[in-house]
Structures are given as C-alpha cells and as structure tokens.
Amino acid sequence: MSEAPAQNPNIAFEDKNQTGQHGFRRGINVIAVASGKGGVGKTWFSITLSHALAKAGKKVLLFDGDLGLANIDVQLGLMPKRDLNDVIRGRLGLDKVIQPFKEGGFDIIAGRSGQASLSALPSQRLTMLRDQLLEVAGDYDIVILDLGAGVDRTVRMLSASAIRTLLVTTDEPTSLTDAYAFIKLGSAAGMSKNVGVIVNQATTEAEGEKTYKTLLKACENFLRLTPPLIGMVRHDKKVKDSIRHQSPILTRSPNTEAAEDMQNIAKIVIRDLAEKKKAAAKA
Numbered sequence: 001m002s003e004a005p006a007q008n009p010n011i012a013f014e015d016k017n018q019t020g021q022h023g024f025r026r027g028i029n030v031i032a033v034a035s036g037k038g039g040v041g042k043t044w045f046s047i048t049l050s051h052a053l054a055k056a057g058k059k060v061l062l063f064d065g066d067l068g069l070a071n072i073d074v075q076l077g078l079m080p081k082r083d084l085n086d087v088i089r090g091r092l093g094l095d096k097v098i099q100p101f102k103e104g105g106f107d108i109i110a111g112r113s114g115q116a117s118l119s120a121l122p123s124q125r126l127t128m129l130r131d132q133l134l135e136v137a138g139d140y141d142i143v144i145l146d147l148g149a150g151v152d153r154t155v156r157m158l159s160a161s162a163i164r165t166l167l168v169t170t171d172e173p174t175s176l177t178d179a180y181a182f183i184k185l186g187s188a189a190g191m192s193k194n195v196g197v198i199v200n201q202a203t204t205e206a207e208g209e210k211t212y213k214t215l216l217k218a219c220e221n222f223l224r225l226t227p228p229l230i231g232m233v234r235h236d237k238k239v240k241d242s243i244r245h246q247s248p249i250l251t252r253s254p255n256t257e258a259a260e261d262m263q264n265i266a267k268i269v270i271r272d273l274a275e276k277k278k279a280a281a282k283a
C-alpha cells in the first residue's frame with residue numbers, strides 16, 4: 001500500500017486563513033533574532049547563543065539573515081569561501097554553503113556584505129530561500145537566524161518562518177520605541193505572536209526589568225499583546241573586547257557577566273523551544 005508523501009516534520013503550519021489555506025510555515029526549531037533599531041547587539045547575541053546551545057550539546061546552524069549587510073563572518077574573523085550569494089545566483093543549493101565553525105562547534109551560513117542584489121531580493125527568491133532554509137533546518141536541533149534591523153520584507157518573511165522571534169532591545173528610549181514599532185508593524189505579518197523580548201546591555205538587572213516593563217505596558221495597552229521576557233544580558237566591556245579580537249566570548253571570557261547571562265538564556269531557549277514544539281504538535 002502506498003502512503004501519502006510524508007510532510008516535512010520540521011514545519012508547522014499555522015493560522016488557517018478564510019480559504020482554508022495555511023498562512024504561515026514555521027520551522028519548529030527555528031529562532032529569529034530581530035530588533036527595531038540597529039546596533040543593539042543582534043549579531044553578537046546570535047553568535048553567542050549559537051555557541052552556548054552548541055556547548056549544551058545541540059546541533060546548531062547559524063544563518064546570516066542580514067542578507068546584504070552580513071557580518072557574522074566579520075565578528076568571527078572567518079573568510080567564507082561560499083555564501084548566500086552563490087545560492088541566490090543559483091550556483092549552489094543552500095546545503096552546499098554551510099560551513100562548520102569548529103571553534104564554536106556549530107555551523108554557519110554566511111551572507112555577503114555590500115551585495116545590493118541580496119538586500120532587495122524579489123519575493124519569489126525570498127520564498128525559495130525560506131523554503132530551502134526550512135528544509136535544511138531539518139538536519140539540526142536548532143537554527144538561529146540573525147536578521148537585519150527593522151521590519152523590511154526580508155525580516156518579516158524570515159521572522160514569520162520562525163517559531164520564536166527574539167526581539168533585542170536596549171534601555172535606550174529610541175531602541176525601546178523601535179522595538180514597540182517592530183511588534184506593532186509585525187502583527188499583520190504574523191510575527192508578533194511569537195515575539196519574546198531580550199533586554200541587552202542592561203546596566204543592572206533592575207534596569208533591565210524596568211525596560212521590559214515599559215515595553216510590555218505599551219504592548220498591553222495599545223496592541224493587546226503580552227510578549228514575554230526571555231532574558232537579559234548585562235552590559236559588559238568584554239563583549240567589545242571579544243569582538244575586537246574576533247574571538248567568541250564563551251572562549252575568550254567564559255566567566256564574564258555577559259557570558260554567564262548568555263548561558264542562562266540558552267537554557268531558557270531550549271525549554272521555550274520544547275514548549276513551543278509541544279504546542280505546535282497539538283495545534
């Protein structure tokens with residue numbers, strides 16, 4: 001007896017629309033890292049989270065989703081031989097541009113900085129890339145997407161393909177306002193429902209908490225949304241130091257405050273993902 005073709009078990013379909021079609025295809029192990037304002041620490045956070053998850057025994061893929069302004073390779077001092085440009089030009093499949101980052105024990109798909117054709121991909125290409133990404137994600141425990149700042153089409157598409165979007169903000173008023181705008185504008189794109197907040201560069205735990213509460217209040221009052229706080233990372237001079245030396249913080253300064261915070265967040269993320277997976281299976 002022949003069976004129906006197996007559905008990719010890595011993909012959850014959500015939000016049936018009026019015609020009965022599913023609105024979103026989300027990778028059940030895909031986490032996006034986003035921010036309203038730029039320069040808040042997404043790339044550093046994505047790299048360090050990938051590293052911490054790998055240290056916890058997970059098989060991790062880090063995808064540079066800031067397509068035309070990529071800089072995971074720069075922060076890590078890598079010189080990728082292949083990158084997303086080869087995929088977009090149809091020269092290679094996405095699985096062929098995966099490169100191991102041995103020092104961190106995780107894999108990387110690099111973007112290419114300064115490639116205009118990558119920053120403004122036509123939607124069809126973007127959909128193809130998203131589909132290839134969800135396919136490749138099946139080979140991993142967790143996939144982290146480091147996105148560009150803001151809410152452009154690429155960010156919306158990639159964030160909507162994740163089961164959880166970690167929205168990074170600092171306590172700067174502009175960063176907070178832009179985080180709120182991200183959630184507001186993302187509602188229609190199916191992103192906001194899965195947003196969890198990361199407060200980065202917090203001066204103290206109490207300050208970080210205050211930052212989160214301010215954002216939460218605005219979301220509750222005006223959007224009727226309650227994005228949870230996933231974690232906080234303290235401001236730490238060793239972050240700049242490790243980036244300057246192009247060496248991951250968990251290798252260079254594993255006992256510093258920001259490294260400790262990231263290891264904690266990794267544990268929370270593993271738990272959060274397990275819960276999300278369970279919920280997706282029930283739906």
Ligand SMILES: Nc1ncnc2c1ncn2[C@@H]1O[C@H](COP(=O)(O)OP(=O)(O)OP(=O)(O)O)[C@@H](O)[C@H]1O
Pocket residue numbers: 035037038039040041042043044045066147148149200201202233234235236237239240243258
């Ligand atoms: N916890 C932290 N403590 C101290 N400095 C930090 C921390 N997190 C990030 N930074 C600083 O913020 C800078 C910007 O980080 P990063 O490039 O990761 O931000 P980004 O959000 O990815 O930026 P972009 O929006 O341009 O992609 C880093 O060079 C680092 O110096």
Ligand SMILES: [Mg+2]
Pocket residue numbers: 042043044066071147
């Ligand atoms: Mg970045």
